[in-house]
Amino acid sequence: MSHSKLTTMQEAMARHVPSGSMIALGTQLAQMIPFAAGHELIRQGKRDLTLVGPASDILFDQMIGAGCVSRVMASWIGNLTAGVGHCYRRAVERQIPERVDTVDYTNFTMALALHAAAMGVPFMPTYTTFGSDLGARNGNLREFPSPVNEDKLIAVRALRPDVAIIHVQRADVFGNAHLWGSLGVAVDAARAARSAIVIAEEIVAPEVIASDPNRTLIPEFLVAAVVHEPFGAHPSPVQGYYGRDHAYFTQYHEQSRELDDFEQWLQRWVLRLAGRPEYMKQVGDCRVAELAVREHAYSAPADFGY
Amino acid sequence: MGRAEREYGITVSPLPAGTAASKEYSLTELMVIAGAREIADGEMVFVGMRLPMLAYAVAKRTHAPNAIGLYDNGIIRMAGGAEPLRTVGDPSNVGGATQCGQTIDVMGYLQQGRVQVGFLGGAEVDRFGNVNTLWGSRGGETQRLPGSGGGCDIACLAQRSVVMIPHQRDRFRERVGHITSPGYGSGNGWRAAHRLPARTGPSAIISNLGIMRFGSDGEAFLASIHPGVQVEQVLAATGWTLRVADALLDTSGPSATELEAVRAVDPDHFWTR
Numbered sequence: 182m183s184h185s186k187l188t189t190m191q192e193a194m195a196r197h198v199p200s201g202s203m204i205a206l207g208t209q210l211a212q213m214i215p216f217a218a219g220h221e222l223i224r225q226g227k228r229d230l231t232l233v234g235p236a237s238d239i240l241f242d243q244m245i246g247a248g249c250v251s252r253v254m255a256s257w258i259g260n261l262t263a264g265v266g267h268c269y270r271r272a273v274e275r276q277i278p279e280r281v282d283t284v285d286y287t288n289f290t291m292a293l294a295l296h297a298a299a300m301g302v303p304f305m306p307t308y309t310t311f312g313s314d315l316g317a318r319n320g321n322l323r324e325f326p327s328p329v330n331e332d333k334l335i336a337v338r339a340l341r342p343d344v345a346i347i348h349v350q351r352a353d354v355f356g357n358a359h360l361w362g363s364l365g366v367a368v369d370a371a372r373a374a375r376s377a378i379v380i381a382e383e384i385v386a387p388e389v390i391a392s393d394p395n396r397t398l399i400p401e402f403l404v405a406a407v408v409h410e411p412f413g414a415h416p417s418p419v420q421g422y423y424g425r426d427h428a429y430f431t432q433y434h435e436q437s438r439e440l441d442d443f444e445q446w447l448q449r450w451v452l453r454l455a456g457r458p459e460y461m462k463q464v465g466d467c468r469v470a471e472l473a474v475r476e477h478a479y480s481a482p483a484d485f486g487y
Numbered sequence: 488m489g490r491a492e493r494e495y496g497i498t499v500s501p502l503p504a505g506t507a508a509s510k511e512y513s514l515t516e517l518m519v520i521a522g523a524r525e526i527a528d529g530e531m532v533f534v535g536m537r538l539p540m541l542a543y544a545v546a547k548r549t550h551a552p553n554a555i556g557l558y559d560n561g562i563i564r565m566a567g568g569a570e571p572l573r574t575v576g577d578p579s580n581v582g583g584a585t586q587c588g589q590t591i592d593v594m595g596y597l598q599q600g601r602v603q604v605g606f607l608g609g610a611e612v613d614r615f616g617n618v619n620t621l622w623g624s625r626g627g628e629t630q631r632l633p634g635s636g637g638g639c640d641i642a643c644l645a646q647r648s649v650v651m652i653p654h655q656r657d658r659f660r661e662r663v664g665h666i667t668s669p670g671y672g673s674g675n676g677w678r679a680a681h682r683l684p685a686r687t688g689p690s691a692i693i694s695n696l697g698i699m700r701f702g703s704d705g706e707a708f709l710a711s712i713h714p715g716v717q718v719e720q721v722l723a724a725t726g727w728t729l730r731v732a733d734a735l736l737d738t739s740g741p742s743a744t745e746l747e748a749v750r751a752v753d754p755d756h757f758w759t760r
Binding site: 209210211212235236255256257258259261262264265266269270273274283285286287288289290291292293296307308309310311312313314315324332333361362363364365366367368369417418420421424425427474478 | 536559560561562573574575576577578581582587588589590591594597598621629630631632633634635636637638639640642643644665666667668669672677678681682683684757
């Protein structure tokens, strides 16, 4: 018998993401980055987290700057439209606020690492990263002879995060989730992790989910908690819900360049706020209106009749 | 200081003194257009962020309407886009897409060898087309850079890879300190010795000054020079003794259609000054 896993962001992060966890986030690349969840982890003062993901735009940078992170396993850490991540650079180059170790991946090897765990096998084979210096620094990429021909391949070791935090458009209270648009590695991340937390723009009836089962990319048995958090991915976009707040990324870039400015940014946008509703009030109605979908584009209905 | 630099902290290479500044277009716009011209109609193209994203959009709107775009977030797009783009994950890049699959799907096509051309950017490139996006050094200081993204995968697996990078002496280095995305390593035969798939490797480096291609020995040479740029300027902005083609070409300036296409996808000159 299914039971509701609907809970608050505070409760979900407190219960399912202890300090020291390995967490996958930013799995849909530039879209649907779980900023609200990341900010709650910062407010709860989590420490010693390992962040896993291809990239999370500026969310990785913010969590690193806030001192939550001891290790990042990722393919790209920065600010997609402005360049480097200032907090990340301070942490790696000068151990401010503390030392962060990086295990460098590529987008493909990160996808394969999560896919291996999703498949329940110890590694996936590939030809990517041959000739790159990445392999020398990342022990999870290892050359091996193919057992079926004369080739050599790279074995990408399975990565099994403790928890995957996935932002979606809609889910039911049991955790069955519909997501669409930029999928990235989200589906494999949800399967690879010991448990998944679904952050949804909308909570819908199970009948809505069952009306379009091909779009159900995360089934409830993978999910430990469901959080209803409208605008939870801002400033990243959610297809069909809101656009990317380009200016926010630019402003963050300027406001994180110097350590003092970043600390003020952190107070203003994370620590002094109770949660996402207050955060969105600060973003302002005007900006929210600008990010709204200008022209809705609904898919044609698919007939599941029989 | 240009807008991108002022507002977005992006370092834009200054033009070498004496470069003819055209009133009609900027050399960064021409760089995007030169990138677009590397795409043949009907080809499968792995599209990276920033200038490559614009180059692909320009190709679609001009000479390559049947090119197929693959993006590392899993999007496969046959239709051209009408909207300006800041990231490949912008909702306007999903709207009208043919398929929104997973990263592993499009990377699989790349690994199968189906993708004819892929684009990548980087902080540094060297004489053999190796790209560094991990550890930079500016003025003796080591800098941590954002990382590979999909760049290394494209450099390893696309039939042809095209590197787009501003032409500066500290970016065009004799030897990169870190090979994030492999080119021809230390020369001919290196890719095969490092077990990279046959018939892959960089085909061009496109800068705001010219186009470099590769000899059979795997070393880059100046193949084409942009309008108003002098060979000496290119050599001065290159950190090694760059070979120059005997039959050095002049890059054609942008056509009206090409220029219109660049400005349609980057109307605010966010990426192209």
